[in-house]
């Protein structure tokens with residue numbers, strides 16, 4: 001029942017006591033009340049790189065579960081990773097489980113033989129990363145997707161892209177692959193959707209999506225174009241293909257921030273990404289006119305699980321010598337998952 005002031009005091013004092021033993025990475029979608037205490041902020045790629053490079057003993061991850069897993073995989077044995085609220089998952093990552101993936105792989109092998117390389121968006125469980133690593137594939141983030149996909153096509157003729165169909169489709173399209181060359185694997189119906197000759201398939205998209213970014217629609221784009229004809233529309237590539245196609249720019253959270261921070265004063269932006277980041281950009285760039293592409297604003301409810309009380313509770317548990325919510329990835333899984341992550345990080 002502590003007040004916000006007391007919680008803030010607890011966090012400041014814990015950070016002081018733990019000093020360099022503590023590292024708090026924070027994703028751009030975190031709430032203001034949390035991100036103010038992050039030692040570093042970043043997009044998924046930057047956070048993975050930071051996790052691999054920090055030597056802090058305690059990593060308290062302000063983000064979602066798959067990010068904390070990645071940090072655990074990339075950190076050393078003497079480091080431990082904590083997630084202030086274990087309910088901070090990711091609905092997209094949950095759309096591909098390992099049984100579904102193994103089933104799909106066997107089916108696809110029967111159709112395409114040994115011509116497919118699996119790759120997974122970092123927004124996936126450690127088990128999926130491990131599966132991908134074991135089969136020679138790599139992870140990918142929204143900021144390096146194009147380069148990683150180019151590399152992947154040098155390895156095999158076809159790709160299986162997990163679990164976000166939109167990032168997969170948008171990236172492949174940018175590389176010149178037509179929509180007619182993309183098939184979709186539906187893990188619920190256990191069925192491959194493709195009209196045409198299987199020989200023509202270049203990318204197999206897993207039918208997963210981000211429930212936050214699917215809220216940005218063609219209707220939203222049309223409304224903005226009508227009301228503010230001179231506004232730039234910038235969206236995250238987790239948005240549907242049609243929305244990305246109608247927008248002016250698309251890229252990762254870091255890309256969106258860079259575009260806005262480097263734009264001349266007086267620029268106008270409608271942004272298609274998570275609400276906390278949009279709100280922060282509005283606050284930090286008062287010289288620009290910024291709105292959310294969807295006027296209802298779109299929060300990521302699981303990112304929002306990390307709040308002041310959970311962060312204070314997590315840090316206090318470390319101070320008390322009984323840390324809670326440690327994230328540990330099984331060694332067998334971590335081994336192959338690390339292969340997939342390192343293939344990406346070394347590119």
Ligand code: 13P
Nearest residue numbers: 043044045141142252253
């Ligand atoms: P990036 O930070 O890589 O753009 O990822 C966005 C996201 O949805 C994280 O869950």
Ligand code: SF4
Nearest residue numbers: 090091092210212300
């Ligand atoms: Fe997952 Fe989407 Fe939330 Fe990112 S914004 S954590 S992809 S549900």
